[in-house]
Amino acid sequence: MILIFSEVNDLSTLAVAGYLDDYGVPYTVVLKTDTLRYTDADKGTLYIGENKICLKDIHAVWFRRGKFFIRSNAFKDRELDLYLYENNVIIEDYVNYKLEQVKSIGSAAGLHVNKLIVLEKAKACGLTVPDYCLEHDFQQQDATYIVKGVNGNTHFNSDQLRIILPVVKLNDSHSSGLSFFQRYTEKKYELRIFYLHGRFWSMAIFSQNDPQTTTDFRKYNKERPNRNIPYTLPTAIEAKLTCLMESLSLNTGSIDMIVTPSLEHVFLEVNPVGQFGMVSLPCNYNLEKEIADFLKS
Amino acid sequence: MTYFKLFTNCIVSKGIARSLICDLQRQSSTLIPNDLVAIITELDSATSVEDLFRQYGAENRETISEYLAYLTENEYGFYCESLEEFNRFPPMSTAFSGSGKITNAVIEVSEDMERNLGTILEQLNGLRCTSLVLMFYRPMDIDGLQSVLERFDGTEISSVEIVTAYHEAVGADFLKNLNARLTPLTSILFYNAPFDRTDPWDRNIYFDVRFSRSNIHSFKHCGIVSAAYFDTNFPKVLEAMNHNSCLHKKIGIDIHGNIKNCPAMETSFGNIRETKLAEALEHPGFKQYWGLTKDDIAVCRDCEYRYICTDCRAYTGRTHIDTGGLDTSKPLKCGYDPYTNEWAEWSVHPLRQEAIRYYGLEELVRNNE
Numbered sequence: 001m002i003l004i005f006s007e008v009n010d011l012s013t014l015a016v017a018g019y020l021d022d023y024g025v026p027y028t029v030v031l032k033t034d035t036l037r038y039t040d041a042d043k044g045t046l047y048i049g050e051n052k053i054c055l056k057d058i059h060a061v062w063f064r065r066g067k068f069f070i071r072s073n074a075f076k077d078r079e080l081d082l083y084l085y086e087n088n089v090i091i092e093d094y095v096n097y098k099l100e101q102v103k104s105i106g107s108a109a110g111l112h113v114n115k116l117i118v119l120e121k122a123k124a125c126g127l128t129v130p131d132y133c134l135e136h137d138f139q140q141q142d143a144t145y146i147v148k149g150v151n152g153n154t155h156f157n158s159d160q161l162r163i164i165l166p167v168v169k170l171n172d173s174h175s176s177g178l179s180f181f182q183r184y185t186e187k188k189y190e191l192r193i194f195y196l197h198g199r200f201w202s203m204a205i206f207s208q209n210d211p212q213t214t215t216d217f218r219k220y221n222k223e224r225p226n227r228n229i230p231y232t233l234p235t236a237i238e239a240k241l242t243c244l245m246e247s248l249s250l251n252t253g254s255i256d257m258i259v260t261p262s263l264e265h266v267f268l269e270v271n272p273v274g275q276f277g278m279v280s281l282p283c284n285y286n287l288e289k290e291i292a293d294f295l296k297s
Numbered sequence: 298m299t300y301f302k303l304f305t306n307c308i309v310s311k312g313i314a315r316s317l318i319c320d321l322q323r324q325s326s327t328l329i330p331n332d333l334v335a336i337i338t339e340l341d342s343a344t345s346v347e348d349l350f351r352q353y354g355a356e357n358r359e360t361i362s363e364y365l366a367y368l369t370e371n372e373y374g375f376y377c378e379s380l381e382e383f384n385r386f387p388p389m390s391t392a393f394s395g396s397g398k399i400t401n402a403v404i405e406v407s408e409d410m411e412r413n414l415g416t417i418l419e420q421l422n423g424l425r426c427t428s429l430v431l432m433f434y435r436p437m438d439i440d441g442l443q444s445v446l447e448r449f450d451g452t453e454i455s456s457v458e459i460v461t462a463y464h465e466a467v468g469a470d471f472l473k474n475l476n477a478r479l480t481p482l483t484s485i486l487f488y489n490a491p492f493d494r495t496d497p498w499d500r501n502i503y504f505d506v507r508f509s510r511s512n513i514h515s516f517k518h519c520g521i522v523s524a525a526y527f528d529t530n531f532p533k534v535l536e537a538m539n540h541n542s543c544l545h546k547k548i549g550i551d552i553h554g555n556i557k558n559c560p561a562m563e564t565s566f567g568n569i570r571e572t573k574l575a576e577a578l579e580h581p582g583f584k585q586y587w588g589l590t591k592d593d594i595a596v597c598r599d600c601e602y603r604y605i606c607t608d609c610r611a612y613t614g615r616t617h618i619d620t621g622g623l624d625t626s627k628p629l630k631c632g633y634d635p636y637t638n639e640w641a642e643w644s645v646h647p648l649r650q651e652a653i654r655y656y657g658l659e660e661l662v663r664n665n666e
Contacts (some may be wrong), residue, residue, distance in 0.1 A: 018396030021425060204386070206375065227372060228322065229305045232385050263382060282306065282322060284535065286394045 001057045002027035002295045006064040012277050019292035038095050060295040061099045063106030068095040125243035127267040131183040185258050193255040194276040203279045204231040228282040237265045298345040300383040303374040312601025326529045393535040397425035405432045405552040405560050415448050420574045428456035434514050436464035439474050446480040456483045463487035488513040516561040520609030522631035527605045537604045544586045561611035596627040600635035615652045
């Protein structure tokens, strides 16, 4: 049995499930709206609604979206609710720990990464990263820095600071809260890389040709979309990325990089639950089948 | 040294007299001369731009510069500064993949079959067929259409096209009623209409509505090859490069309930009354044409449009049979000549009259004149 934690109508999940159906391999998709329980019976039994699955029958887990969780009953009694919640957390952690013991894609723990830790580890693995700093009051008259939320959020709006999707080039003195400033990196093309258990599928995005998407390709140009084509990473870069993913205990993720006009590879960030459809489809990588094959084997 | 790379999602489809760049990302195709194809081939095999100019000599310098400018201005390709960079862009796989035993079905729905449509849809759903064409060779009132569409509740079928006869009651209220609940209906064609018109779906009516003056009372209308039907659709092009662009993963049920690859084909693999669709699909002959690509078909294999065109094996010129007994003749209803790049009316061609008679298409041909 393959267990897949996901969301309703997630296209990637549906595509992977289609291949599992072709193979005739049993799988269960757990949605965030499902009511989950766990008992010790029969060496551990999961209940997904009325559906019963023994832990020992699960041979692969895909943490596509979410993880094992127990929805707490609210008794409107603060003390009691807190007590039950604390109990549930221990059970949740235990079940997720057990689920991570089998072959898995993603993990219960690795849904979030700390940007600052990632950048530090990337440097330690030998990757080039843009200069960055954390500042309260960034008065430097330097147009070569871009500002991002340190938490990775791309939307923020207040009287003091406005971050417009997704980045703004800083061109005047800027008074902000504690913000993350990253030196703007000139690029020849951007890379979106899907990583799965030591393997890489990369896509080059030629966003530099289009002034509308020069700073970040997510500002789509629908008339003449940026070119997206398959790309092969130099083996030395793959080795450094593998080092990074291993040091972050990530078995999968979406990695963003930049190739500079002098063809240097610069690491930007990793998203542990990144979309792979946007790399798979344009490059015809058929990652949905790769994932189904991985889960099946 | 400078190198030039064609963006690997732009595929050159080489024809005998001219060629096509199929831009799979932007889903459009452009005709190019075969001289340019020769240059692209040279550049793609890692000949540097400098060497190319040298090879072609001073007299061709200007032409090559123009070609390169054309390719860069239209974003068909880009310059690489070194062989190392050039080699980092591998060719895109042209494999076609997708799950499901069947992806599309065509049913000629007789009145008898209409009553049992539920069991047919259940079987199609089991095969994970997602799109369906229903042909009704009769007018359908609103209750009839609604009851047909209700049968799709609980299935994964996501796209339904309906072909039915026009009648007086078809109007704005009719369509509004049809739109009253969410169904997988994506398009409806009313033939025998007093006018020709297409109303694309919008916020009020969630499906395309087409009116046609033509009269459709059998599947004989199908199989026409025309530039109007060319489609540079990413997965469809990949499918055409690897499989038959019409018949792959298709199942048809004709008006008599016979299960076929396409309702217009001759060979039946059982009748819906006694045979399950899944059983018919397992018949050794059912998929015989699934792997036949345009590269295997006479004339088509020389045509620049072969990967953006739809094939037809139901109506062919009946001129070629391969060693395995498969009909590899050009589709009968194609009037394009890839050797001269000219279009002509297919039905008046003297060499096609025998095939027209064979399929009993004389009446259809007369009506179109």
